[in-house]
Amino acid sequence: MGNERHSTNYPGVFYRIRRRLGGPGDEKVFYVVYKRNEKLIETQVGRQYRDDMTPARAASIRGQLIEGKRLTNAEERAAAQQKTWTITAIWEEYRGHLPTNRNTSDDNRFRKYIETGLGTKKPAELAPLDIDRLRINLLKIRSPQTVKHIISLIKRICNFGQNKGLCQGLSFKPQMPEVDNKVTEDLTPDELARLLAAIDADENKLVAAMMKLALVTGMRRGELFRLQWQHIDFNRCFIRIVTPKGGKEQSIPLNDAARDLLKNMGRSSEYVFPGEGGAQRVSAQKASKRIRARAGLPKSFRPFHGLRHVFASMLASSGQVDLYVLQRLLTHKSPVMTQRYAHLRDDALRQGADIAAGIIATGGQEKKGTA
The missing domain is CATH 1.10.443.10 (Intergrase catalytic core)
Incomplete structure (x- = not known):
């Protein structure tokens, strides 16, 4: 592993091999290099498995950095110290770290069900009653599984803010709705x-x-x-x-x-x-x-x-x-x-056993008839 750079097919994008986080083996950690105000900047943009990072995504991020549409990790940390980290502010930061497909579904949940009631609060200001009210009201119009996804998103947002040093985390464990995951969807x-x-x-x-x-x-x-x-x-x-x-x-x-x-x-x-x-x-x-x-x-x-x-x-x-x-x-x-x-x-095995029993019974009758 070490510090060796490995090039990609995209200019200014390379990776180093590092130990995989949260799994066995190694993974690629992608970096980009670019110039801003005649100064050469190198910054890490994501990991292969944890962040679902690819050379193409890294190249896209590099373009955003060059155009000033995105901050480097160091710039994000500096900005974090000057910002009031409400649920909405943390979400805007967190959503940029999500894979594209998850970003879309989570964004819909946040905009529809979380932002209006809880968006202006800091995680440390949330009380169990806030989550209880949200859960009870949502269960009137949405399935338990959907409500569980929404409350889980609140937890993930708050945990992200705490892990990044942006805010204090939740002081309680939110109560989740009971979900029956045993539904099977058979077709005739x-x-x-x-x-x-x-x-x-x-x-x-x-x-x-x-x-x-x-x-x-x-x-x-x-x-x-x-x-x-x-x-x-x-x-x-x-x-x-x-x-x-x-x-x-x-x-x-x-x-x-x-x-x-x-x-x-x-x-x-x-x-x-x-x-x-x-x-x-x-x-x-x-x-x-x-x-x-x-x-x-x-x-x-x-x-x-x-x-x-x-x-x-x-x-x-x-x-x-x-x-x-x-x-x-x-x-x-x-x-x-x-x-x-x-x-x-079990049903298939019983049917097989019944067929076998029928064959044996028929065979026995045939033998009796020919004796």
Whole structure:
């Protein structure tokens, strides 16, 4: 490792190899070099895994630094000492450190549900009653899972401010709503056929291909958004999941259906399913909702999450895949999440046992008749 610089294909962008934070092995730490007022400046812009940093993102940040649209780390620390760090001020700082896809969803939550009531307060000024009122009011109009995401965002904002030395943290642990995560979204054969027909007929072929890949691999929406061509090993037939929800890098098999689908796709970006300008995609909501409506599925069916459940349900109900293998395919961190599919496997095993018993019983009767 050491202090050795490694060049990239982008001018003024290089990286050094450092020990990975929060995981095994090493990672690239990206730096940029540029001139301001005839002075050469070098600054770190992010880490490969923790910040989801790439040479392209680093080059974009370098451009912002050159144009004066962004501060260096040292300048940010100096400015922090002069600023009143309210929830809104900390959020504006924190959102710049988020991956693009998470930034968008969190920004919507903050603007809709947090900014108006709590934005002008400092984290140390928040009381348990503030969070209790927010939780109770939101549960009247939003699901427990959505409310949990909103309160978790408040916690992350406050923790970020405390970790960066901008403010004192929360003096209490916010109460979270109870969430039932055992919902499975099965489709009948007819519903699945209608969904596949709607996917094939949709004008957005990129989102259509992404939904098909979700169905045949069980990949999460965020994993599909982040998927790059370099993560796919066509020779060894594996897909590398760089930042799975479970917290560490994993791989899943590249099955024949997924391989054929990907082989027939064009490559216009480093991302398999790029967004605007070839950058990482941040949404597929418009097309996926349109496909769901054309298939005649209920609004409660979450297109990508639902396709992942359909994938898991089909495997579990086949009776040919045990729960450990299913856990590995779904990249579940804990077997508890996979256990929701246990009843499907049990049903398949019972059906198999009944068939075997029927064959044996029939054979016994035939032998009696021919004796």
